[in-house]
Amino acid sequence: MSTAIITPKRTDNQLDLIIHRPISGLSLQGTLRVPGDKSISHRALMLGALAQGETQIQGLLLGEDPRSTAGCFRAMGAEISELNTEQVTVKGIGLGKLQEPVEVLNAGNSGTTLRLMLGILASHPERFFAVTGDSSLRSRPMSRVVKPLQEMGANIWGRQGNSLAPLAIQGSQLQPIHYHSPIASAQVKSCILLAGLMVEGETTVTEPALSRDHSERMLQAFGAKLRIEPETNSVTIAGPAQLQGQTVIVPGDISSAAFWLVAGAIVPDSELLIANVGVNPTRTGILEALEMMGADIQLENQRVVAGEPVADLRVRHGRLKACKIAGDIIPRLIDEIPILAVAAVFAEGTTVIQDAAELRVKESDRLAVMASQLNKMGARVTELPDGLEITGGTPLTGTEVESYTDHRIAMSLAIAALNATNTTTIHGAEAAAISYPDFVTTLQQVCD
Numbered sequence: 001m002s003t004a005i006i007t008p009k010r011t012d013n014q015l016d017l018i019i020h021r022p023i024s025g026l027s028l029q030g031t032l033r034v035p036g037d038k039s040i041s042h043r044a045l046m047l048g049a050l051a052q053g054e055t056q057i058q059g060l061l062l063g064e065d066p067r068s069t070a071g072c073f074r075a076m077g078a079e080i081s082e083l084n085t086e087q088v089t090v091k092g093i094g095l096g097k098l099q100e101p102v103e104v105l106n107a108g109n110s111g112t113t114l115r116l117m118l119g120i121l122a123s124h125p126e127r128f129f130a131v132t133g134d135s136s137l138r139s140r141p142m143s144r145v146v147k148p149l150q151e152m153g154a155n156i157w158g159r160q161g162n163s164l165a166p167l168a169i170q171g172s173q174l175q176p177i178h179y180h181s182p183i184a185s186a187q188v189k190s191c192i193l194l195a196g197l198m199v200e201g202e203t204t205v206t207e208p209a210l211s212r213d214h215s216e217r218m219l220q221a222f223g224a225k226l227r228i229e230p231e232t233n234s235v236t237i238a239g240p241a242q243l244q245g246q247t248v249i250v251p252g253d254i255s256s257a258a259f260w261l262v263a264g265a266i267v268p269d270s271e272l273l274i275a276n277v278g279v280n281p282t283r284t285g286i287l288e289a290l291e292m293m294g295a296d297i298q299l300e301n302q303r304v305v306a307g308e309p310v311a312d313l314r315v316r317h318g319r320l321k322a323c324k325i326a327g328d329i330i331p332r333l334i335d336e337i338p339i340l341a342v343a344a345v346f347a348e349g350t351t352v353i354q355d356a357a358e359l360r361v362k363e364s365d366r367l368a369v370m371a372s373q374l375n376k377m378g379a380r381v382t383e384l385p386d387g388l389e390i391t392g393g394t395p396l397t398g399t400e401v402e403s404y405t406d407h408r409i410a411m412s413l414a415i416a417a418l419n420a421t422n423t424t425t426i427h428g429a430e431a432a433a434i435s436y437p438d439f440v441t442t443l444q445q446v447c448d
């Protein structure tokens, strides 16, 4: 068995990842663990900060995004111990008790930090907050949360009609609403529910399709009263709530596992076991899509850990076929579309992904970037207004590609490179640290 040569080349804060694949004989083997779920990590830090008493978090993601959340809540008085995967302690300061920060709160690259935090800040009367993020986050739409918060009476100002960060927030006593969200977005839903924590009465969010439900699960575990109506994709929170500190055990992130699921499926003779992965049904669209493509994936040792379903995922190489991915499944695999595009490049036939215009406003325009970078490697990818059309079966050739400082793009291109001839250089691979700081080490491990 010959191995791929993975060479990380660091200069200052940048990383070029050079992947040289042998002509034949590469197969991926082994058992691996992925880092903690990003969505659950953010929520554990936030609810821990807002609760009475202590919260213990095991398995927290040590990526840059949760570090941004921890930094913001520390700046508002929450005592959060040094971040590690073993055990993080958050000493909550109680609902409505966040202190006015003396500096601008910086959410870095993290849309979840900024959007969820806005609901919390807007509902803190008599405090003023200023929030910002990096250049990617400052270009992402905030009106999707600013508008419903304004309907609740929030005072928020920002660039371009209050739609872009930096934003200024004068916290106030908000009113309950029933918000019909035009998009299936867990960030929008969670922002409003978090604002509803401090509101007198019932705050309801209805979404067009079900998005991830980690907020609902964790809010209930911390003691908030929620009513969930699955027939209408509605959730209601009764405020004002009382939150009590809890122990949160964060499962491995299925969005990170997705890279290895696709790697194992496309690289000949591979077999990988990915241990301890969260398989919350609002996140398992990737498993269903890969199953439609004929991938050999098994869920083993299924269990429930601290209110979230968990399993070990075994993947074996096999032939993939094209499929159509559209409609209600999209919010359940929204972050996995870049790596699904890589799977489609190696599948027989033409895969069509639609109803995914949201990808244009993620950390990068993921439709445009995946199409342009995979095509540089010789793939046949056409951009649609709301998706991608990918004709599989053309071999890829290594070349220079760009992450556009987007973590999921960097990692998706690295997996594509494992099945490309010659050498691929991924510029901007340092972005992987947003959600997967050990990605390169694990890549080296599975290729060895």
Ligand code: S3P
Binding pocket: 038, 039, 040, 042, 112, 184, 185, 186, 187, 188, 190, 211, 212, 334, 335, 358
């Ligand atoms: C997230 C929700 C998703 C996802 C993001 C994390 C969350 O965004 O893309 O990476 O933790 O709530 P949207 O809900 O806006 O689609």
